[in-house]
Amino acid sequence: MKMHDTFIKPMHPEGRKFVGIFVVITIILFLVWQALGWIGVVLTIWCYYFFRDPERVTPKKDGLVISPADGIVSLIERAVPPPELGMADQELTRVSVFMSVFNCHVNRAPIAGQITEIAYRSGKFFNASLDKASVDNERNSLSIRMEDGRQIAVVQIAGLVARRIVCFSAKGDKIQTGERFGLIRFGSRLDVYLPHGTDPMVQVGQTMIAGETVLADLNASGPVQTEKIG
Numbered sequence: 001m002k003m004h005d006t007f008i009k010p011m012h013p014e015g016r017k018f019v020g021i022f023v024v025i026t027i028i029l030f031l032v033w034q035a036l037g038w039i040g041v042v043l044t045i046w047c048y049y050f051f052r053d054p055e056r057v058t059p060k061k062d063g064l065v066i067s068p069a070d071g072i073v074s075l076i077e078r079a080v081p082p083p084e085l086g087m088a089d090q091e092l093t094r095v096s097v098f099m100s101v102f103n104c105h106v107n108r109a110p111i112a113g114q115i116t117e118i119a120y121r122s123g124k125f126f127n128a129s130l131d132k133a134s135v136d137n138e139r140n141s142l143s144i145r146m147e148d149g150r151q152i153a154v155v156q157i158a159g160l161v162a163r164r165i166v167c168f169s170a171k172g173d174k175i176q177t178g179e180r181f182g183l184i185r186f187g188s189r190l191d192v193y194l195p196h197g198t199d200p201m202v203q204v205g206q207t208m209i210a211g212e213t214v215l216a217d218l219n220a221s222g223p224v225q226t227e228k229i230g
């Protein structure tokens with residue numbers, strides 16, 4: 001791997017205007033006081049890395065559920081999916097991945113299938129690592145129906161700092177595992193509701209990589225291959 005590729009990552013287009021704003025502010029700060037200008041440089045670099053969008057290599061095997069977000073598994077518990085999705089009113093295993101302001105915030109589909117519902121709900125802005133964030137915070141929920149008819153729900157949840165949930169997909173779209181479907185600014189959480197009877201393959205505190213880390217395997221056997229998703 002080249003040194004350039006190690007430190008310079010592609011940036012998602014959503015971040016261009018924000019980096020531009022930081023650059024302008026940094027120039028103004030240099031005109032006011034050089035020390036403030038250097039603080040602006042550091043913050044501009046941070047903003048660029050916040051919106052980084054590196055390529056990921058997604059495991060290729062039917063039935064694998066992949067992490068939709070970079071971050072740390074903060075909760076694994078039983079819970080009912082958001083009612084606005086219209087899914088069955090029964091508790092499913094929910095895996096929550098908390099993203100700090102230092103994580104890559106591009107969200108990727110946990111499974112391949114058709115998006116049968118997208119539902120946005122306004123709410124509060126509690127710390128996204130808290131359990132009540134799933135119920136009270138602003139969120140955007142998607143249900144994905146696989147070819148065998150089973151559904152997975154993935155929910156983008158705004159956090160204490162986050163104030164903007166972005167979804168690139170639309171109801172009816174067919175999506176591939178590891179494909180980008182949205183992002184959240186700045187610091188937030190993703191919840192994945194696994195199909196009934198599915199056990200997670202991760203633990204609380206484990207580090208997740210969006211589009212790469214396996215959350216669960218819906219099937220019992222078969223070798224795991226990988227496929228690059230740009």
